[in-house]
Amino acid sequence: MTRDGKILDPVCDMVVDVAEQREQGLTLERPEREYAFCGPGCLERFAKDPKRYIGKVERWLAA
C-alpha cells in the first residue's frame, strides 16, 4: 500500500517514489508492507530499529 506510488521515508520525513527507490535498492520488504528510503543512510537507520518508525508511516498513509 502506498499513496499514488509514493511513501514516506520515516527517518528523514521525505516523500519518495517506491518504484524509483526500489531500482536503486533503497527499499525494504517487511511482512506488513514495503518501505522506501531516500538513501542508504536512512535505510540502515530504519533497519536497525524498525519499530521506532513504522507507526509514523502508518499515520502518514492513513492521513
Ligand SMILES: [Zn+2]
Ligand atoms: Zn531519508
